[in-house]
Amino acid sequence: MTTRHAYDAWAEGRPEARISDWLREISEPDWSATVNHPLFDALAEGQMSEGDFAAYMVQDYGFVDPFTALLGHAIGDAPVMADRVVLGQFMGMLTSDENSVFQRTFDAFDVSAAQRQAPVYLEATQAFRRLLDETGKHGGYAEILAVLVVTEWLYLEWALRITPVDGLHPLMGEWIALHDNHAFQEFVAWLRRRLDEQAAGLDDTSFTRMAERFRETVALERRFHDAVHPS
Numbered sequence: 001m002t003t004r005h006a007y008d009a010w011a012e013g014r015p016e017a018r019i020s021d022w023l024r025e026i027s028e029p030d031w032s033a034t035v036n037h038p039l040f041d042a043l044a045e046g047q048m049s050e051g052d053f054a055a056y057m058v059q060d061y062g063f064v065d066p067f068t069a070l071l072g073h074a075i076g077d078a079p080v081m082a083d084r085v086v087l088g089q090f091m092g093m094l095t096s097d098e099n100s101v102f103q104r105t106f107d108a109f110d111v112s113a114a115q116r117q118a119p120v121y122l123e124a125t126q127a128f129r130r131l132l133d134e135t136g137k138h139g140g141y142a143e144i145l146a147v148l149v150v151t152e153w154l155y156l157e158w159a160l161r162i163t164p165v166d167g168l169h170p171l172m173g174e175w176i177a178l179h180d181n182h183a184f185q186e187f188v189a190w191l192r193r194r195l196d197e198q199a200a201g202l203d204d205t206s207f208t209r210m211a212e213r214f215r216e217t218v219a220l221e222r223r224f225h226d227a228v229h230p231s
């Protein structure tokens, strides 16, 4: 199911076939369960308490830390300067605008020093941290791109799906806007294009490993959001 042979069979008769579309399709039902997660509806509808939002952001900062390191690996492993430029620009946004939303959320919602310095991470957060760490250290560029495509494309999709209510807390609005803007859409389109190109050149074993990493990341996204927003 995750082999190049399976992809070739899927692509036959589809002139517009893209590896990233196939990866997404073989990651169902976890993909749609994450995009349509009730956490994002609660967030957009103003139904999420400030405490729950802060708790989600504490767990998500536990994701963002090794995610930033993963992006560093991507910049280092990229085959060309043009990729380093795009990834470096995203790194700039992540470590400035996005980091600032976390810090201001922790300040605004009185997240304690203990929770900031030594947070207790849920099992799902710990599993995600391990995946990001392992992929950065051992995965190689195509596998790293597979993880980045999942994490960013999923966040773009839920952000495009929801409509924030008027009067939403400004920090919640900022969190949504970070994932629903033109520059982010362009970045996700670029990530998908580069994954399609890199995956096309992989040998069969690396191709399967990349596809499994993609599916594993989608499954972890679902698990993470189920854990931070149990229904």
Ligand SMILES: Cc1ncc(CN)c(N)n1
Pocket: 060, 063, 064, 151, 152, 155, 221, 224
């Ligand atoms: C768990 C998770 N996945 C993805 C994203 C978007 N970078 C995020 N902030 N958190």
